[in-house]
Structures are given as C-alpha cells and as structure tokens.
Amino acid sequence: MEDRELRTLNHLMYMEYYTGGNAGLFMKMKQLVYSFQSPFQRIDIFEHPEFGMVLVLDGITMFTEADEFMYHEMLVHVPLFTHPNPKRVLIIGGGDGGSLREVLKHPSVEEAILCEVDPYVIDAAKLHLKEMSVELDNPKASIFNENGADFVRKNKDYFDVIIVDSTDPTAGEGGHLFTKEFYSNCYKALRKDGIFCAETEDPFYDKGWVAIAYNRISSVFPISKMYTGFMTTYPSGMWTYTIGSKELDPLEDYDEERVLDFGAPLRYYNTEIHRASFALPTFLKELTGQF
Amino acid sequence: MEDRELRTLNHLMYMEYYTGGNAGLFMKMKQLVYSFQSPFQRIDIFEHPEFGMVLVLDGITMFTEADEFMYHEMLVHVPLFTHPNPKRVLIIGGGDGGSLREVLKHPSVEEAILCEVDPYVIDAAKLHLKEMSVELDNPKASIFNENGADFVRKNKDYFDVIIVDSTDPTAGEGGHLFTKEFYSNCYKALRKDGIFCAETEDPFYDKGWVAIAYNRISSVFPISKMYTGFMTTYPSGMWTYTIGSKELDPLEDYDEERVLDFGAPLRYYNTEIHRASFALPTFLKELTGQF
Numbered sequence: 001m002e003d004r005e006l007r008t009l010n011h012l013m014y015m016e017y018y019t020g021g022n023a024g025l026f027m028k029m030k031q032l033v034y035s036f037q038s039p040f041q042r043i044d045i046f047e048h049p050e051f052g053m054v055l056v057l058d059g060i061t062m063f064t065e066a067d068e069f070m071y072h073e074m075l076v077h078v079p080l081f082t083h084p085n086p087k088r089v090l091i092i093g094g095g096d097g098g099s100l101r102e103v104l105k106h107p108s109v110e111e112a113i114l115c116e117v118d119p120y121v122i123d124a125a126k127l128h129l130k131e132m133s134v135e136l137d138n139p140k141a142s143i144f145n146e147n148g149a150d151f152v153r154k155n156k157d158y159f160d161v162i163i164v165d166s167t168d169p170t171a172g173e174g175g176h177l178f179t180k181e182f183y184s185n186c187y188k189a190l191r192k193d194g195i196f197c198a199e200t201e202d203p204f205y206d207k208g209w210v211a212i213a214y215n216r217i218s219s220v221f222p223i224s225k226m227y228t229g230f231m232t233t234y235p236s237g238m239w240t241y242t243i244g245s246k247e248l249d250p251l252e253d254y255d256e257e258r259v260l261d262f263g264a265p266l267r268y269y270n271t272e273i274h275r276a277s278f279a280l281p282t283f284l285k286e287l288t289g290q291f
Numbered sequence: 292m293e294d295r296e297l298r299t300l301n302h303l304m305y306m307e308y309y310t311g312g313n314a315g316l317f318m319k320m321k322q323l324v325y326s327f328q329s330p331f332q333r334i335d336i337f338e339h340p341e342f343g344m345v346l347v348l349d350g351i352t353m354f355t356e357a358d359e360f361m362y363h364e365m366l367v368h369v370p371l372f373t374h375p376n377p378k379r380v381l382i383i384g385g386g387d388g389g390s391l392r393e394v395l396k397h398p399s400v401e402e403a404i405l406c407e408v409d410p411y412v413i414d415a416a417k418l419h420l421k422e423m424s425v426e427l428d429n430p431k432a433s434i435f436n437e438n439g440a441d442f443v444r445k446n447k448d449y450f451d452v453i454i455v456d457s458t459d460p461t462a463g464e465g466g467h468l469f470t471k472e473f474y475s476n477c478y479k480a481l482r483k484d485g486i487f488c489a490e491t492e493d494p495f496y497d498k499g500w501v502a503i504a505y506n507r508i509s510s511v512f513p514i515s516k517m518y519t520g521f522m523t524t525y526p527s528g529m530w531t532y533t534i535g536s537k538e539l540d541p542l543e544d545y546d547e548e549r550v551l552d553f554g555a556p557l558r559y560y561n562t563e564i565h566r567a568s569f570a571l572p573t574f575l576k577e578l579t580g581q582f
Contacts, residue, residue, distance in 0.1 A: 025316060027313065230521070237528010270570075270576075279563035
C-alpha cells in the first residue's frame with residue numbers, strides 16, 4: 001500500500017486553518033499512514049519527510065515527532081518539579097502517550113493515571129507513534145477510557161498533580177475541559193498541596209480562549225500563574241500553559257537541585273527555562289489581567 | 292483598482308515555503324497592494340483581513356502589522372537598554388522603519404543612521420506602511436542607501452549600538468550580513484563599550500544558520516549571548532537574536548530602572564522579558580555550544 005501511494009501521489013498538501021480562518025500552517029506530507037473516524041473524532045496520522053509522524057485530531061495538528069518534546073516537557077515538568085514529591089499523577093487527554101512518557105521520568109511517581117476518552121487514539125499511537133507511546137504499558141500507568149470531566153468528579157483529595165493535555169476547546173471533546181466546573185472538580189480531586197496544570201492555547205490566534213482559561217483557573221485556585229513555551233508547529237509557535245495551585249508556588253517553592261540531579265534526558269526544559277517561562281510579554285499580561 | 296480586484300478575486304492564497312520546502316505559513320490575503328522588482332529584490336505588500344499590511348521581500352515574510360512589535364521591540368530594546376547611554380545608533384537593513392521607530396523611543400539617542408541598501412523599500416514603506424515608517428523623516432535620523440557591509444567598513448570607533456535588521460542569509464542582500472568579516476568590521480565601528488545585536492534566524496527550520504551566526508559573532512566579540520523571542524508569523528514562531536559586546540553584559544550591566552522610567556509605550560518588552568529571553572532551551576544551547 002505504501003508503494004502504491006508513493007507511485008500515485010507526489011505529496012499530500014495538508015493545510016491547517018487557524019482560528020479566524022485566514023492563515024495557518026501547511027505541511028507537504030509524504031503519505032497518510034492511518035485514518036479513522038472514531039465515535040469521538042477523526043484521527044489521522046501522516047508521515048512528513050522532515051518531521052516524522054504527525055498526529056491530527058479533527059483536522060488540528062496535535063504534534064509532529066520533530067517538536068513534540070517542546071510541548072510535552074513544558075506541560076509536564078513545570079508542575080512536576082514544582083511539587084516536592086509527586087506520587088499520584090492524573091493526565092487528562094494525552095492518549096498519544098507523550099505526557100505519560102514525561103511523567104514517568106520522575107522516579108517519585110508511583111501511580112500515573114491516563115484518562116483518555118477515545119481508546120482509538122491509544123491504539124493508533126501504539127501502532128504508529130513509537131516515540132510517544134513507549135510508556136503506555138508501563139505497570140505504573142493505568143488507562144481509563146472515559147470523559148475527563150466525569151472522571152475528575154469521582155475523585156476527592158487524591159492526586160498530587162493533574163495535567164490537562166487536551167485538544168482545543170472548540171474541537172471534539174476539548175470543550176468540557178475549559179469550564180469553571182471542571183477546574184473546581186480538579187481542585188477537589190487534588191490533595192492539600194496539589195498542583196493543576198493545563199495547556200491554555202495561543203495568544204495570537206486564540207486570544208479569547210487564553211483569557212477565558214486563565215481567568216477561570218485563577219478564580220478557582222489561590223495561586224495561578226501562566227507560563228509560555230515555544231511550540232514550533234502549533235498556531236503562532238507561542239504556547240501558553242496555566243498552573244493552578246493550592247499552596248505551592250511554581251517560582252518560590254521550586255527546587256532546582258532536583259532538576260540538576262534528574263537522571264532522564266531532557267531536550268527543552270531546564271532550570272533557567274522553568275523560571276524564565278513565567279516572564280510574560282506585556283500584551284499577554286494585559287490580555288489576562290496579570291500585573 | 293481596489294474595487295476591481297475585490298470583484299474578481301475571492302482572496303489570494305500566499306504560501307511561504309520554509310527552509311527544507313516541506314512546510315510553511317499560508318495567509319489568505321485580501322489584496323496585493325504594491326509589487327515592484329527593485330534592482331535588489333522583489334518587494335510585495337499585501338493586505339490581510341486580520342493582520343493588516345504584510346511586507347514580503349523575495350517571497351519571504353518580513354512582518355505583518357499585527358505582530359511586528361514582537362520582533363522590533365526585542366531586536367532594539369535588549370541592546371539599547373543594555374547600553375547605559377546610547378547616543379549613536381546604526382541600523383543595517385530595516386528599510387520599513389520599524390527598528391528606527393523603536394530606537395527613537397530612547398531619548399538619549401542623538402543620531403540614528405539607517406543603512407538600507409534598497410531605496411524602494413523605504414519608498415514603499417512611506418506609502419503603505421504607516422505604522423512602521425512613522426519616524427523615517429525624524430530629524431535625528433539619516434538614511435543611507437548603500438550596502439551595509441560596505442558602510443560599516445568605513446566607520447571606526449563611532450557607534451554605541453549597531454543593530455542588524457536583515458533579511459535571511461539566503462535571500463537577496465542578506466548574505467553579506469552573516470559573514471565573519473562583517474562582524475569584525477562592526478566590532479571596529481563600535482566605541483569601546485559598544486554593543487552589536489543581530490537577528491539570527493530560527494532554530495527549527497534554520498538550525499544551520501543559527502549555529503553559524505552565533506559562532507561567528509562569538510569569535511569576534513568577547514561577550515556574546517543569544518536570546519529568543521516569540522515572533523508569531525515568522526518560521527516556527529521561535530526567533531533568535533545575538534548580542535555581541537565589547538565589555539557590557541546584557542544581564543549584569545542592565546539597568547532596570549531605565550526601563551521602569553521609560554515613557555514610550557511597549558507591548559512586548561519589559562524587564563522580566565529582558566532577563567528571561569536569555570534562558571535558552573537545552574536543544575538550543577547544544578546547537579550553539581553555549582553551556
């Protein structure tokens with residue numbers, strides 16, 4: 001099948017239209033490797049000549065193998081190095097396994113729960129995304145295929161860290177994960193020094209959702225801080241993440257020594273980046289009311 | 292003419308192919324406002340429905356009005372706030388006027404020289420890029436239309452700050468501004484506490500040029516530091532800049548008070564961003580050998 005496609009197609013032009021519909025990223029794909037309409041969303045995996053595999057859900061690029069490390073390291077290690085001893089971690093979304101892979105680099109973690117609503121994403125990742133899915137069968141990991149908002153509601157005072165690795169609020173199941181009710185239930189599911197962290201979109205194409213997500217999270221958690229990271233194949237390349245915390249501050253309670261002693265290899269995150277990522281450009285402070 | 296174009300065209304699909312040729316940004320343009328083949332390069336100005344005017348040289352996006360502030364503020368204010376009293380500033384390239392506009396926000400500046408090889412870029416900017424070109428007729432500014440590498444060679448011990456606002460090394464005249472000889476001549480053209488700063492490309496699509504530019508600058512200047520900033524419509528959104536300095540350190544000799552007392556409005560740059568921008572992701576430290 002691969003040979004036939006290569007003979008009949010020069011390349012597939014993939015175009016992702018960003019919010020507003022007037023700009024976006026195009027990628028010349030070598031081939032479509034996997035395509036399936038699950039009960040929740042359309043799942044496509046392409047092979048790109050430079051970026052490796054590319055996962056697309058409902059027409060939105062989730063990552064390319066060439067730069068997913070930027071997103072997964074920033075989403076996971078900022079909260080996990082803020083908490084002094086994370087043992088129980090919940091990941092909501094993230095069926096590809098990239099966030100789980102980063103969480104399990106922390107030796108303190110005893111139990112990592114992945115709550116991914118769509119089992120077909122997990123199956124596709126195991127088949128085609130070897131670098132992402134490497135820890136999906138780790139004995140410390142449990143996988144639940146249910147709605148993340150429902151799952152959180154059933155847990156109280158249990159997790160040290162909750163990570164929201166969701167699709168966009170406007171796509172598929174992502175919308176449930178951007179409500180105040182959901183953030184409140186995450187608060188209750190966390191232990192007394194628990195930390196919540198979510199991806200909160202980009203402030204160039206999706207200004208509105210950045211402000212909404214930050215304001216809702218900060219209305220629930222006593223400590224809330226936005227940080228940014230480069231994510232080179234996401235809209236605008238400028239990605240925001242928001243920490244919500246019950247008592248630990250990601251700058252004041254951050255233990256550099258643990259990072260310096262960390263055994264696992266990291267390609268983006270380091271101690272300087274941890275601190276620097278909380279410095280926000282003036283327009284982003286204004287957008288979110290953080291002064 | 293405007294009406295006729297709107298009747299006959301739904302939109303113009305502009306696609307910029309990034310290095311490698313397998314990905315890029317597309318923008319649905321409302322119309323082509325200006326197009327001219329100068330002796331140096333092809334100059335196009337488009338109108339975009341969300342981003343305002345978009346300047347394109349030799350098929351490469353120079354900026355959109357919606358996010359040029361990110362680039363121009365980071366290129367100019369990091370070196371100008373590192374120098375305690377910048378009076379004479381040279382801008383090489385930057386015929387659109389955006390860097391000049393930022394330089395002239397500093398009250399200490401007495402003389403700003405813009406050396407733009409292509410007079411047609413300046414003419415086009417004055418006609419169509421009102422927000423960029425606002426200071427091109429400021430009496431403190433002098434404009435020279437000659438090759439930047441030649442201009443620098445004729446000056447010794449004169450400038451406090453030199454800013455290189457160039458096109459890509461592979462496009463048009465940009466290549467002259469990425470050579471070791473050019474950097475050496477900039478060193479000589481600077482006063483004893485002078486500071487050099489150049490845009491040095493993106494480390495996702497243009498890894499090679501990022502490493503070359505940093506290594507050449509650091510072989511000439513005793514103090515050399517790379518910093519990054521978001522630039523949402525440039526390749527990857529992750530832009531690098533490199534400071535070369537004779538004796539002033541952009542972190543140690545930086546005077547926050549001057550920033551806090553600064554009268555002019557800034558939308559990206561602030562004191563936290565100044566410091567944070569020098570924190571580099573691990574892969575970028577490795578790429579440039581900065582440890």
